[in-house]
Amino acid sequence: MNLIILGPPGSGKGTQSQFLKEQYNLMHLSTGDLFRDEITKQSPVGKKAQTYVNKGQYVPDEITNEIISNTLKDIKHNFILDGYPRTISQVASLDKVLTSLNETLSMVLYLDINEETVIKRLSSRVTCPQCKAIYNLNFLPPKITGICDNDGVKLIKRIDDSDEKTIINRLKTYKVATAPLVDSYQERGLLRTVDANQDNSDIKKQIKSYLSSLKGNKNNG
Numbered sequence: 307m308n309l310i311i312l313g314p315p316g317s318g319k320g321t322q323s324q325f326l327k328e329q330y331n332l333m334h335l336s337t338g339d340l341f342r343d344e345i346t347k348q349s350p351v352g353k354k355a356q357t358y359v360n361k362g363q364y365v366p367d368e369i370t371n372e373i374i375s376n377t378l379k380d381i382k383h384n385f386i387l388d389g390y391p392r393t394i395s396q397v398a399s400l401d402k403v404l405t406s407l408n409e410t411l412s413m414v415l416y417l418d419i420n421e422e423t424v425i426k427r428l429s430s431r432v433t434c435p436q437c438k439a440i441y442n443l444n445f446l447p448p449k450i451t452g453i454c455d456n457d458g459v460k461l462i463k464r465i466d467d468s469d470e471k472t473i474i475n476r477l478k479t480y481k482v483a484t485a486p487l488v489d490s491y492q493e494r495g496l497l498r499t500v501d502a503n504q505d506n507s508d509i510k511k512q513i514k515s516y517l518s519s520l521k522g523n524k525n526n527g
Contacts, residue, residue: 307330307383307517307520309326309412309414311386312415314419314477315473315477316427317502318509321440322510325510325513326386327386332384332385333386335374335378336389337390338389339438340373340374351369351376364392364479367395370392374390374403375403378404379403392483392487393483393484393487394486413517414498416488416497416499418500418502419502420503425470425474427445430444431443431463432461433461435459435462436454437454437456441454
């Protein structure tokens, strides 16, 4: 099973990707985590990415494509891509890599959410600096306030989640660069829209319902 999860910042991509990883034994490939790993290793591509990450800028397609390509060639299948592709050119690069591996996409899950809900969620989102788990103080809180359920580490707030103006700008950037992907995958019959305004349990039920159609189909990667 090879999946992509799409949606604007705050739609719950990380949360649902973690659910899919645990439920279906998929490899969760987050571009943010992959960038950090390559930067930590100080690999040639990691050094390229670092100059953009340090400035809070999007990493150019050619660098992102290289990192994703190298990763997919190692794992080949049973993955969920979170944060990639972001642009139509990245879609083309992903298609090329999958073709070279004789793999196909099984489904693209689009987390559809309204702007008001995004602002509310991002303004109360916290993450674990160690295991990268994501919590929401209103939507999906930790068992102990301010502490990660997994490792007991103090949770932190991302800088770009703190300011409403910053959040709105991120949404505008998303709409311009990434929203066209929704139309592209819709035309290819791969897109399934998930109502991400629902409670977390209802979102999971809808996702499981979509993925149940893939079971037993050997052509889905």
